[in-house]
Amino acid sequence: MTDARAAHALLLELRDGRHDAAFRAACLADTREWYARMAADRSFARPADWHGDLEAEVERVVTGAGKLFEELVLVPERGRFALAKNLLCARPEHARRATGLLPAVQPRQLRLLGELAEPAAGAPAGSSDPALVAGQ
Numbered sequence: 001m002t003d004a005r006a007a008h009a010l011l012l013e014l015r016d017g018r019h020d021a022a023f024r025a026a027c028l029a030d031t032r033e034w035y036a037r038m039a040a041d042r043s044f045a046r047p048a049d050w051h052g053d054l055e056a057e058v059e060r061v062v063t064g065a066g067k068l069f070e071e072l073v074l075v076p077e078r079g080r081f082a083l084a085k086n087l088l089c090a091r092p093e094h095a096r097r098a099t100g101l102l103p104a105v106q107p108r109q110l111r112l113l114g115e116l117a118e119p120a121a122g123a124p125a126g127s128s129d130p131a132l133v134a135g136q
Contacts, residue, residue: 001117007074007081010117014069014083019116026108028062034105083113 001007013019035058036046046054075084089095103110 001081002079004074004076004081006119007083011069011072011074011083011115014072015067017068020068023068023109024063026112027106028059030106030108031058031062050082051118083117 001010032068033057035054039054072083073086075082087095087098089098
């Protein structure tokens with residue numbers, strides 16, 4: 001998004017909870033699909049001392065209580081504003097791999113975010129205000 005006000009409004013909209021149910025459902029579907037792909041691979045290994053139900057554990061973690069989007073920040077990047085989450089990456093290669101992994105394992109969540117961002121992306125140019133980024 002090129003409009004700081006629209007980006008900030010989207011961030012606040014995400015944080016106010018009105019989209020939590022849709023994002024939790026998307027996250028659950030994405031995570032189930034991802035784990036199913038990993039479990040189908042012969043190299044997939046569960047912790048040796050864990051004998052739980054993977055499906056039940058995924059659902060417990062994803063649908064549990066907790067605020068969504070509190071960790072998101074707005075980042076000015078090449079004349080635009082991106083919603084971002086800080087990741088602790090030890091090396092640039094780790095960051096590149098994480099960036100490449102997200103579209104493969106979170107397609108529903110990213111699609112939903114894109115749909116919400118579409119109206120803001122079309123906001124008129126010239127309304128960017130970098131000061132909004134610092135006041136998130």
